[in-house]
Amino acid sequence: xxxxxxxxxxxxxxxxxxxxxxxxxxxxxxxxxxxxxxxxxxxxxxxxxxxxxxxxxxxxxxxxxxxxxxxxxxxxxxxxxxxxxxxxxxxxxxxxxxxxxxxxxxxxxxxxxxxxxxxxxxxxxxxxxxxxxxxxxxxxxxxxx
Numbered sequence: 387x388x389x390x391x392x393x394x395x396x397x398x399x400x401x402x403x404x405x406x407x408x409x410x411x412x413x414x415x416x417x418x419x420x421x422x423x424x425x426x427x428x429x430x431x432x433x434x435x436x437x438x439x440x441x442x443x444x445x446x447x448x449x450x451x452x453x454x455x456x457x458x459x460x461x462x463x464x465x466x467x468x469x470x471x472x473x474x475x476x477x478x479x480x481x482x483x484x485x486x487x488x489x490x491x492x493x494x495x496x497x498x499x500x501x502x503x504x505x506x507x508x509x510x511x512x513x514x515x516x517x518x519x520x521x522x523x524x525x526x527x528x529x530x531x
Contacts, residue, residue, distance in 0.1 A: 400427065401462035401470075408449055408457050408475065416445040416459045420471060423461040429469070433529055436503045437461070437469055440525045443496035444473040447523065452477035454520075468505075469527040478511045478518035500525050 402423050406412040420441040424434035441459065448457045452475035462470040484497045500507050507525035511518040 399462060399464050401460065403458060403460045405456050405458050406445075408452060408455055410446070410449050413442055413445050413449070416473070417442050419459055420461050423463070424469065427463055427469075429529060433469065433527060436527055437471060440500050440503050440527065441471050441473075443500050444471060444523050444525065447482060447496055448473045448475040448477075451480045451482075460522075460524075466531050467529050469529055470524060471527070472522050472524035474512065474520055474522045476520040478513070478521045481521070482509055482523055503527065 400423075402419055404415065404419055406415050417438040420437040421434050424437050429437075441461070445457070445459065454476035458472075458474040460470070460472040460474070462472075464470050482497055484501055486498070497507075504525040505528040507523075509521050509523045511521050513519035
């Protein structure tokens with residue numbers, strides 16, 4: 387499994403970024419990056435676990451619904467009160483949408499989890515508006531100062 391080493395952002399606010407294979411086997415690496423970043427920033431365990439779970443759901447959606455061989459995973463700290471999590475894939479037309487799974491459905495709960503743990507979440511298409519090459523699905527967690 388090929389992955390890039392985690393390095394802190396050289397300039398600006400604190401953050402980390404890694405490139406991982408778009409496979410379910412790489413999901414633990416994405417969760418680990420979220421946990422590691424939160425630990426390095428001295429955030430409480432409940433924030434660390436929420437970040438890991440949100441990242442796991444964003445990553446799982448990219449594995450299931452995107453295309454391409456890899457995805458970029460990002461964990462940033464844009465302010466003292468926010469943690470920003472994102473997954474970038476190459477499927478600009480496959481946009482996430484929140485739905486209510488019925489009964490014992492085995493899928494469709496990922497964004498419900500993201501919604502419940504995040505202050506806000508969304509997506510951005512990447513590239514020229516007329517011909518985007520990918521999208522970034524993101525979530526922001528609120529952190530008590």
